[in-house]
Amino acid sequence: MEKIGIVGAGTMGGGIGQVAAAHGHLVTLYDSQPGAAEAMIQGIIQRLERWTISGRVDEGDAKAIIDRLSFAASLEGLAASELVIEAVSEDLPLKQKVFAALEEIVGTETIIASNTSSLSITEIAAGLRSPERVVGMHFFNPAPIMKLVEIVSGDLTNPDVAKRCFDLVRGWDKHPVMCHSHPGFVGNFVNRPFYLEAVRIREEGIADERTIDELMVRAAGFRMGPFELMDLVGVDVNLAVSEAVWNALGRDPRFEPSGVQRTMVKLGKLGRKSGHGFYPYGDLNVSPRPRIVPPGASTTSIRIGPTSGGLHELVERARANDIVVNTGAEIDGIEVDDVRLTLSDGFTAREHTMGSAIPAVLVDWAHDLSTTSSLGIASDVPRALPSAAGFLHQIGIEALHLNDSSGLVVGRIMSSLINLAAEALAKNVASREDIDTAMLLGFNYPEGPLSWGRRLGPGVVHAILRHMGDHLDKGRYGPIEELEAALATST
Numbered sequence: 001m002e003k004i005g006i007v008g009a010g011t012m013g014g015g016i017g018q019v020a021a022a023h024g025h026l027v028t029l030y031d032s033q034p035g036a037a038e039a040m041i042q043g044i045i046q047r048l049e050r051w052t053i054s055g056r057v058d059e060g061d062a063k064a065i066i067d068r069l070s071f072a073a074s075l076e077g078l079a080a081s082e083l084v085i086e087a088v089s090e091d092l093p094l095k096q097k098v099f100a101a102l103e104e105i106v107g108t109e110t111i112i113a114s115n116t117s118s119l120s121i122t123e124i125a126a127g128l129r130s131p132e133r134v135v136g137m138h139f140f141n142p143a144p145i146m147k148l149v150e151i152v153s154g155d156l157t158n159p160d161v162a163k164r165c166f167d168l169v170r171g172w173d174k175h176p177v178m179c180h181s182h183p184g185f186v187g188n189f190v191n192r193p194f195y196l197e198a199v200r201i202r203e204e205g206i207a208d209e210r211t212i213d214e215l216m217v218r219a220a221g222f223r224m225g226p227f228e229l230m231d232l233v234g235v236d237v238n239l240a241v242s243e244a245v246w247n248a249l250g251r252d253p254r255f256e257p258s259g260v261q262r263t264m265v266k267l268g269k270l271g272r273k274s275g276h277g278f279y280p281y282g283d284l285n286v287s288p289r290p291r292i293v294p295p296g297a298s299t300t301s302i303r304i305g306p307t308s309g310g311l312h313e314l315v316e317r318a319r320a321n322d323i324v325v326n327t328g329a330e331i332d333g334i335e336v337d338d339v340r341l342t343l344s345d346g347f348t349a350r351e352h353t354m355g356s357a358i359p360a361v362l363v364d365w366a367h368d369l370s371t372t373s374s375l376g377i378a379s380d381v382p383r384a385l386p387s388a389a390g391f392l393h394q395i396g397i398e399a400l401h402l403n404d405s406s407g408l409v410v411g412r413i414m415s416s417l418i419n420l421a422a423e424a425l426a427k428n429v430a431s432r433e434d435i436d437t438a439m440l441l442g443f444n445y446p447e448g449p450l451s452w453g454r455r456l457g458p459g460v461v462h463a464i465l466r467h468m469g470d471h472l473d474k475g476r477y478g479p480i481e482e483l484e485a486a487l488a489t490s491t
């Protein structure tokens with residue numbers, strides 16, 4: 001595929017064009033907006049000049065890339081392309097019109113791909129004479145940098161077409177994953193709870209946005225928290241993807257966007273680009289602080305039972321900090337002075353305290369309890385929190401205050417993501433390995449959700465989801481039937 005045509009010379013079309021030209025293809029860009037394709041080529045030239053100065057690309061290569069880029073004044077200018085990648089605005093009728101026009105112009109062997117983030121490849125191809133040559137090539141933004149490309153097959157896509165696109169982008173130093181045209185494909189389907197649950201947790205008054213962001217970065221290991229990421233990408237852009245996935249899934253209540261997101265869009269609070277989103281920017285830039293539990297007195301010893309309440313890494317950290325660890329068969333969790341720490345399992349702290357002589361402190365999940373520098377904690381007994389925070393502080397962990405609830409923050413978001421990853425696997429949207437790779441490379445997960453769930457154990461993930469379903473809403477939080485099977489099998 002020497003000649004590649006790009007329709008829509010915006011952010012994505014320009015980025016994909018640059019990548020293709022960098023790998024030796026002759027790229028022709030077309031945009032319906034007069035002057036837009038030329039302007040995009042100028043933009044690429046400037047980007048390459050910056051990259052030349054910083055040593056990222058050498059001058060000769062940059063010149064060769066620029067020489068391989070051209071623009072067409074009309075769609076007919078793409079007639080000789082062996083592959084056309086469409087990257088016009090995310091609008092199904094518009095894309096269908098572009099595809100119908102392309103079918104009249106390009107050769108019968110030409111592959112026609114769409115960079116859509118959320119529309120159905122089957123629907124884009126509907127009504128065409130040869131829907132078998134239509135495929136999704138979902139690049140991520142910025143295309144020259146992001147490694148993930150989802151190669152999406154619609155119901156009628158010829159597997160050979162998908163395979164050729166897969167091999168092509170692998171040669172572009174990308175990491176393609178194969179998936180079926182399911183709403184949101186792999187990434188935008190599995191990742192919905194990252195935002196939706198965060199917004200619900202905030203609405204339910206369990207934690208504010210800064211505390212949630214802090215926990216998702218420092219405890220869960222993501223590069224950015226959900227609220228700062230929504231502000232960066234645009235609250236409107238995030239809402240549009242959420243609405244598209246929710247509608248395409250028959251308005252499944254698990255995916256319903258929150259009223260808060262819709263109100264923010266109506267009020268023009270779109271994030272960084274409008275100066276105000278979940279956080280203020282510009283002149284108003286006063287970053288709120290997370291809700292920290294002031295550490296109480298330090299302790300010289302702790303007591304643990306046979307299971308340490310799922311917190312054995314904290315026990316190891318206590319030993320490493322010269323805290324004496326006593327054991328007792330009757331103890332459940334970690335006892336610190338007169339409070340008991342236990343890992344969040346979907347029951348509330350109040351339920352754990354009931355019938356017990358000492359108050360319970362629920363500890364939220366972390367990606368790695370042996371290294372985390374931050375943990376959310378909650379208790380129904382306010383005096384219990386400083387004691388727990390004092391111990392955590394001694395072993396290098398800052399405790400953040402959460403209101404008592406089922407699943408808390410990281411546990412609630414992560415178990416929901418793991419549940420959807422298992423659902424994507426059960427629906428055969430992609431392979432186990434590709435689901436994890438998509439989330440690692442496209443969404444900056446610290447670990448693939450299926451691998452994470454397997455490490456925790458299917459019983460632990462199943463229990464928290466089951467208890468969240470009982471406490472919050474069965475229709476939204478129950479474990480899927482195939483969860484245990486998805487997490488039990490390893491490859």
Ligand code: NAD
Nearest residue numbers: 008009010011012031032033087088089090115116117141
């Ligand atoms: P954009 O608004 O930056 O660019 C779209 C371009 O398409 C514009 O220049 C517009 O003039 C042009 N256009 C509109 N109608 C056209 C037509 N009929 N013929 C030719 N050109 C036409 O949008 P974008 O962010 O580059 O997104 C493009 C596609 O990529 C969308 O489907 C989007 O969902 C998808 N996508 C976007 C991102 C992202 O983060 N921006 C990431 C992955 C996928």
